[in-house]
Amino acid sequence: MKKELRVAILGATGRVGQELLSVLEQRNFPVSELIALASARSANTFVEWKGKKIEVKEPTDEIFKNCDLVLASAGGSVSKEWGPRAVKQGCVFIDNSSTFRMDKDVPLIVPEVNAHELENHNGLIANPNCSTIQLVVVLKVLHELAGLKRVVVSTYQSVSGAGKEAIDELQAQTKEVLAGNEAKPEVFKRPIAFNLIPQIDVFSEDGYTFEEIKVINESRKILGIPELAITCTAVRVPVVVGHSESVTVDLEKKVSPAQVRESLANNEAIEVWDDWSKAHFPTPIDCAGKDPVYVGRIRKDTSSENGINLWVVADNLRIGAALNAVRIAEYLLSHDLMETKKVLA
Numbered sequence: 643m644k645k646e647l648r649v650a651i652l653g654a655t656g657r658v659g660q661e662l663l664s665v666l667e668q669r670n671f672p673v674s675e676l677i678a679l680a681s682a683r684s685a686n687t688f689v690e691w692k693g694k695k696i697e698v699k700e701p702t703d704e705i706f707k708n709c710d711l712v713l714a715s716a717g718g719s720v721s722k723e724w725g726p727r728a729v730k731q732g733c734v735f736i737d738n739s740s741t742f743r744m745d746k747d748v749p750l751i752v753p754e755v756n757a758h759e760l761e762n763h764n765g766l767i768a769n770p771n772c773s774t775i776q777l778v779v780v781l782k783v784l785h786e787l788a789g790l791k792r793v794v795v796s797t798y799q800s801v802s803g804a805g806k807e808a809i810d811e812l813q814a815q816t817k818e819v820l821a822g823n824e825a826k827p828e829v830f831k832r833p834i835a836f837n838l839i840p841q842i843d844v845f846s847e848d849g850y851t852f853e854e855i856k857v858i859n860e861s862r863k864i865l866g867i868p869e870l871a872i873t874c875t876a877v878r879v880p881v882v883v884g885h886s887e888s889v890t891v892d893l894e895k896k897v898s899p900a901q902v903r904e905s906l907a908n909n910e911a912i913e914v915w916d917d918w919s920k921a922h923f924p925t926p927i928d929c930a931g932k933d934p935v936y937v938g939r940i941r942k943d944t945s946s947e948n949g950i951n952l953w954v955v956a957d958n959l960r961i962g963a964a965l966n967a968v969r970i971a972e973y974l975l976s977h978d979l980m981e982t983k984k985v986l987a
């Protein structure tokens with residue numbers, strides 16, 4: 643097993659790429675060489691890592707030939723082109739885009755939920771959608787406790803989920819509106835400052851957005867419950883970092899909110915903040931920059947026999963992207979799975 647890896651960040655100048663750099667440093671991931679990759683726009687600029695300036699390059703086959711691990715966050719079309727090419731050069735490619743997530747030959751992994759599926763990887767590994775990751779960490783616990791029957795989730799997703807230009811848009815619009823001017827949307831379809839938008843990604847023919855469809859399909863795949871009854875409404879809110887979710891579950895067995903609280907609190911990846919008498923519940927500001935999935939407002943759904951309501955919050959850039967990807971890489975290393983370098987046909 644290699645002790646240190648040559649690691650490329652594809653999309654190193656982006657919001658997730660920057661978080662990947664921080665997470666690798668914070669977790670002291672064993673890196674022998676850090677390679678920063680982005681588009682021609684950023685070529686010859688620099689990113690900082692461990693106090694050093696690293697020149698940004700455009701991806702090439704030659705670069706991937708001299709690399710062990712690629713952490714990709716440069717969008718779907720870039721992953722589609724470079725994922726298979728990087729694997730062909732011998733890299734393991736962990737992808738944050740949605741391109742390969744529903745491919746039956748590509749494991750879709752949240753290490754706290756289905757790390758064992760990494761045993762059979764072919765070099766390409768998919769990181770789920772940011773909203774899905776925090777959701778399935780909680781659903782897995784509830785499924786083991788009492789069996790999931792139906793899930794209804796409404797997301798409240800921060801603008802950083804749409805990248806660095808979206809953060810700039812919220813900040814610029816906020817200034818404009820406070821100065822008495824009109825907000826001019828460019829990244830989003832409608833004004834985001836002092837507003838919210840019930841559309842993330844484009845609409846499918848049945849009126850669901852693709853973000854909602856991702857949450858539904860990816861949750862089923864990760865949990866290994868293809869028939870799970872689950873529905874989603876995804877909403878963009880004027881928050882910079884941190885996705886929140888209102889989740890209602892119908893369970894096979896009757897359990898009390900106290901039992902749910904205890905099971906969730908016993909899970910290492912989850913922190914329960916649930917004392918409403920003291921307004922102790924998680925908000926995005928509490929969770930930005932942190933590693934747990936936070937759960938609060940745990941209560942009985944009084945409209946259903948075995949229903950439970952919860953409020954789930956996590957840092958979308960860490961839990962929802964960078965930290966999940968690095969945890970996958972850590973699992974590969976610790977289980978000697980980096981050498982599984984089968985070349986794609």
Ligand SMILES: NC(=O)c1ccc[n+]([C@@H]2O[C@H](COP(=O)([O-])OP(=O)(O)OC[C@H]3O[C@@H](n4cnc5c(N)ncnc54)[C@H](OP(=O)(O)O)[C@@H]3O)[C@@H](O)[C@H]2O)c1
Nearest residue numbers: 653655656657658680681684715716717739803805806963
């Ligand atoms: N933000 C989240 O919470 C989140 C969570 C999960 C997954 N994701 C996914 O992660 C990806 C990146 O998201 P982000 O929020 O980091 O976006 P972002 O801030 O807009 O960054 C995009 C990155 O991709 C690079 N890039 C764009 N076109 C490229 C090309 N042709 N070749 C090489 N690099 C290219 C950009 O480089 P330049 O600087 O040169 O433009 C930049 O580094 C997306 O697929 C997104 O869906 C995001």
